[in-house]
Amino acid sequence: MVNGVQRYFALDVLRGLTIALMILVNNPGSWSNIYAPFKHAVWHGFTITDLIFPTFLFVVGNAMSFSLRKNKYISNKVFLKKILKRSFLIFFIGLSLNAFPFIIRNEFGEIVLKDFSEIRIMGVLQRIAICYLIAGLLLHFIKTQASLIISINILLFYWWVLYRFGNALDPFGLQGNAALKFDLLIFQPENLWKGFGIRFDPEGLLSTLPAVVNVIAGYVAGVFIQTSGNKLTTVWKLALGGLVLLIVSLFWDNYFPINKALWTSSFVLYSIGWDLLIIAVLIIILELWHFKKWAKIFIAFGRNPLFIFVLSGIFSELLSIVWIHGAALKIWIYTNAFLSWLTKYNASLAFAVSFMLLMWCIGYIMDRKKIYIKV
Numbered sequence: 001m002v003n004g005v006q007r008y009f010a011l012d013v014l015r016g017l018t019i020a021l022m023i024l025v026n027n028p029g030s031w032s033n034i035y036a037p038f039k040h041a042v043w044h045g046f047t048i049t050d051l052i053f054p055t056f057l058f059v060v061g062n063a064m065s066f067s068l069r070k071n072k073y074i075s076n077k078v079f080l081k082k083i084l085k086r087s088f089l090i091f092f093i094g095l096s097l098n099a100f101p102f103i104i105r106n107e108f109g110e111i112v113l114k115d116f117s118e119i120r121i122m123g124v125l126q127r128i129a130i131c132y133l134i135a136g137l138l139l140h141f142i143k144t145q146a147s148l149i150i151s152i153n154i155l156l157f158y159w160w161v162l163y164r165f166g167n168a169l170d171p172f173g174l175q176g177n178a179a180l181k182f183d184l185l186i187f188q189p190e191n192l193w194k195g196f197g198i199r200f201d202p203e204g205l206l207s208t209l210p211a212v213v214n215v216i217a218g219y220v221a222g223v224f225i226q227t228s229g230n231k232l233t234t235v236w237k238l239a240l241g242g243l244v245l246l247i248v249s250l251f252w253d254n255y256f257p258i259n260k261a262l263w264t265s266s267f268v269l270y271s272i273g274w275d276l277l278i279i280a281v282l283i284i285i286l287e288l289w290h291f292k293k294w295a296k297i298f299i300a301f302g303r304n305p306l307f308i309f310v311l312s313g314i315f316s317e318l319l320s321i322v323w324i325h326g327a328a329l330k331i332w333i334y335t336n337a338f339l340s341w342l343t344k345y346n347a348s349l350a351f352a353v354s355f356m357l358l359m360w361c362i363g364y365i366m367d368r369k370k371i372y373i374k375v
Contacts, residue, residue: 016298029351054271061218094125155265230287242276
């Protein structure tokens, strides 16, 4: 029991597992040699890696199913102050992480100050902050059933916006989609991500709107599990719901392609469908069969999720800015410790796993010492 509210081991494991996978896919030894299963879909389509971020939003909703219970007993003024403060801090931390380490190396290897006018504004934590804020306000003031109705309308509205305001010949393409057009109304091109070869942000403002639904779905699933308990009937209802959403999303994919970068409505339903199936399987294994020992490793990640995720980003940036023998420390470690005896893809995977285990060690030590850092 935590503050009078029972916690569920399966939900805690899912949160820790998601953090572990986020760190793993964000820190390959070489971006040119990413281990194949850890690649995102090029544009339309879906890979297992595309499931990680929406699952994190899903577990944010799970956590809210516990925290909003306690918020019933505080005034609306106190609640608003609490949720606005937390959302702002998470957004600010994400923005600061984009700016860190505030210096770069130029083409001559010299350390110079970053051009802060070109810092990316949006990002993973920024999207989490906005989704947390909107979902929290809806669920607190409008309640669950109305929030689900609003969620359906959000997904349909987003479909209409992208189709209506995207390029007529290819409304869901990389260039000329409505999400990019909207972001360019708010931000300068220099403040958008450039990983697609053009300035386009996969965590942009407009595409954050349907991502709110992932959080609301996580909340509803969390409430359902708490209400129904760890029973076989709970499992099959979660699994049935997941299968229905997968079927609906695959049908919708014919008209509104599953696409993580655009965070399409079909992608939202597809990712939620898989999340429901995953949590159902975890409940069977962990709660009904009581096979828990293997999963305890993930608890260390789940106890300090935000801190460990931010720490992994800071540490990764430091490995890139610190040079040794004329190369970034990250490249030096990857080349000498892994690439010297493994194939390039296995070396990249080994580096990522080692990096993730280092973060786990820090999380484990913090957990043992009861150090929990929350925003």
